[in-house]
Amino acid sequence: MRVAPVVELRSVSFAYPRGGDVLRDVDLVVLPGEFVAIAGPNGGGKTTLVRIVLGLLAPTSGSAWLFGEPAASVSQRRRLGYLPQRAQLRVEAPVTVREVVAAGRLPATRLLGRLRPEDRAKIDEAIERVGLAEQADAELRRLSGGQQQRALIAKALAGEPSLLALDEPTTGVDVESQEALAELLAHLNEELGVTILYVSHEFGAVERHVERIVLVRGGIVFDGPPGELPGVWHDPSHTHV
Amino acid sequence: MFELEFMRLAFVAGAVVGVLAPAVGFFLVQRQLSLVGDGIGHVAFAGVALGILLDVSPVLTALAAAAVGGVAIEWLRSRRATAGDQALALVFYTGIAAGVVFVALAGSLDVGLFQYLFGSILTVTRADVALVVSLGVVGLAVVALLYRALCAVTIDEEGARVSGIPVAALNVTLVVLTALTVALAMRIVGILLIAALMVLPVTAAARVAWSLASALGLSIGVGLGSVVAGLTAAYYLDLPPGGTIVLVAAACVLVTAAVGGLRAAA
Numbered sequence: 001m002r003v004a005p006v007v008e009l010r011s012v013s014f015a016y017p018r019g020g021d022v023l024r025d026v027d028l029v030v031l032p033g034e035f036v037a038i039a040g041p042n043g044g045g046k047t048t049l050v051r052i053v054l055g056l057l058a059p060t061s062g063s064a065w066l067f068g069e070p071a072a073s074v075s076q077r078r079r080l081g082y083l084p085q086r087a088q089l090r091v092e093a094p095v096t097v098r099e100v101v102a103a104g105r106l107p108a109t110r111l112l113g114r115l116r117p118e119d120r121a122k123i124d125e126a127i128e129r130v131g132l133a134e135q136a137d138a139e140l141r142r143l144s145g146g147q148q149q150r151a152l153i154a155k156a157l158a159g160e161p162s163l164l165a166l167d168e169p170t171t172g173v174d175v176e177s178q179e180a181l182a183e184l185l186a187h188l189n190e191e192l193g194v195t196i197l198y199v200s201h202e203f204g205a206v207e208r209h210v211e212r213i214v215l216v217r218g219g220i221v222f223d224g225p226p227g228e229l230p231g232v233w234h235d236p237s238h239t240h241v
Numbered sequence: 242m243f244e245l246e247f248m249r250l251a252f253v254a255g256a257v258v259g260v261l262a263p264a265v266g267f268f269l270v271q272r273q274l275s276l277v278g279d280g281i282g283h284v285a286f287a288g289v290a291l292g293i294l295l296d297v298s299p300v301l302t303a304l305a306a307a308a309v310g311g312v313a314i315e316w317l318r319s320r321r322a323t324a325g326d327q328a329l330a331l332v333f334y335t336g337i338a339a340g341v342v343f344v345a346l347a348g349s350l351d352v353g354l355f356q357y358l359f360g361s362i363l364t365v366t367r368a369d370v371a372l373v374v375s376l377g378v379v380g381l382a383v384v385a386l387l388y389r390a391l392c393a394v395t396i397d398e399e400g401a402r403v404s405g406i407p408v409a410a411l412n413v414t415l416v417v418l419t420a421l422t423v424a425l426a427m428r429i430v431g432i433l434l435i436a437a438l439m440v441l442p443v444t445a446a447a448r449v450a451w452s453l454a455s456a457l458g459l460s461i462g463v464g465l466g467s468v469v470a471g472l473t474a475a476y477y478l479d480l481p482p483g484g485t486i487v488l489v490a491a492a493c494v495l496v497t498a499a500v501g502g503l504r505a506a507a
């Protein structure tokens with residue numbers, strides 16, 4: 001029996017308005033429970049690819065499907081967790097870590113009224129998992145860049161997504177926290193069956209856990225287990241072929 | 242001053258407005274939409290003029306006009322058909338121009354209009370207060386119910402949209418709440434200064450708050466305090482309350498800026 005894919009791109013090409021093709025003829029199928037690394041050089045189109053997958057950008061040609069529905073109008077958006085690249089909040093007032101993570105919990109709980117105790121527990125759990133328990137009530141803007149990034153990761157986790165897309169989540173995060181994040185993602189993937197798309201051009205700690213690497217450079221130039229990566233690609237961020 | 246009925250009425254209506262305006266304005270300011278309150282105020286002016294012209298309650302016509310203007314701003318903004326500030330300018334000037342034309346047609350470029358522009362404590366009637374209190378409580382209840390959702394959109398609009406939060410519906414609700422605030426605050430603060438009561442308390446609070454929740458609470462405190470102090474000053478000095486209320490709120494901004502500055506230096 002064929003398992004329904006979480007992500008399905010069929011001959012997708014994409015160009016920004018007034019620009020040339022950023023992605024050409026991309027086919028990508030991601031099944032439930034896969035842990036996929038998306039690698040490639042700067043400007044290769046990784047962020048663009050993820051945004052097409054999430055239905056935030058419409059392909060110029062071809063089709064994008066999410067949970068078996070057209071990605072642009074998917075009804076199960078609450079199952080998505082997304083951490084954009086270089087995410088930054090643009091709030092004027094001070095916001096605490098807990099308030100940020102609570103915002104990420106909203107899709108998984110009711111829209112109106114007060115937070116339920118089980119939601120509070122999930123929020124605390126997400127904060128603990130990224131190692132910010134002691135800073136839970138601190139103002140986000142008073143934390144270091146790496147700590148802020150971990151708070152945003154907790155926000156993406158708090159909604160208990162079944163598809164988690166992280167775009168360069170470890171920018172500015174120290175090695176120890178990268179290890180912790182890798183363990184956390186492996187746990188979510190193995191124990192809870194969360195499908196993960198992990199964008200990065202350097203894979204340090206997660207390399208052990210990913211079973212599939214997709215190399216993006218104007219299209220998909222490699223798709224397979226990390227072990228089969230041709231030698232010439234071994235530095236996935238290299239720019240000359 | 243409380244032995245006078247009109248002062249009691251003014252304080253009741255003022256208290257509701259003093260709480261509602263910063264509570265709604267809070268979410269506008271956090272999202273860099275401060276001018277939306279002003280734009281909606283200008284449209285409300287056209288509504289007031291239309292009410293005078295048609296001889297129906299100006300509060301209701303202002304509410305209707307402000308709601309339509311607010312939804313128009315939000316629609317233009319969300320479709321990015323026009324840059325945000327140009328969309329606002331379109332609505333601003335259309336509102337003022339329509340207001341001037343209606344007022345001239347009604348032949349009432351006079352004192353009555355002045356009350357709507359700058360507020361008045363003398364003209365608040367029992368019927369006004371009943372309307373302000375009932376609609377004001379509805380507005381506050383909506384803010385309380387939507388608090389978490391409005392915060393989520395405030396913190397990360399795109400993230401909320403990705404995970405299926407009804408961002409467009411929440412944005413429309415916010416502009417309708419703004420229109421409601423403008424219409425209710427009009428008699429006390431005046432159309433030209435309503436936006437100030439939605440923005441200044443929030444600015445003041447942001448300098449000393451330690452979380453979103455505390456910033457909202459402090460904004461409401463500053464708003465309520467400004468209305469109470471401003472109405473009192475207006476009564477004793479025989480001044481338009483809109484002016485005194487907003488001056489108190491502006492003073493609060495200066496004070497918290499100083500406190501925040503001292504704290505940062507310490």
Ligand SMILES: Nc1ncnc2c1ncn2[C@@H]1O[C@H](COP(=O)(O)OP(=O)(O)OP(=O)(O)O)[C@@H](O)[C@H]1O
Pocket residue numbers: 016017019022040041042043044045046047048049085201
């Ligand atoms: N909003 C935009 N408008 C126009 N062109 C864009 C836009 N965003 C990206 N591009 C172009 O599309 C190409 C792919 O960009 P993309 O951000 O997807 O690359 P990336 O692989 O994520 O790079 P990085 O490693 O730097 O994050 C680049 O050439 C970039 O200049």
Ligand SMILES: [Mg+2]
Pocket residue numbers: 046047048085167
């Ligand atoms: Mg990128």
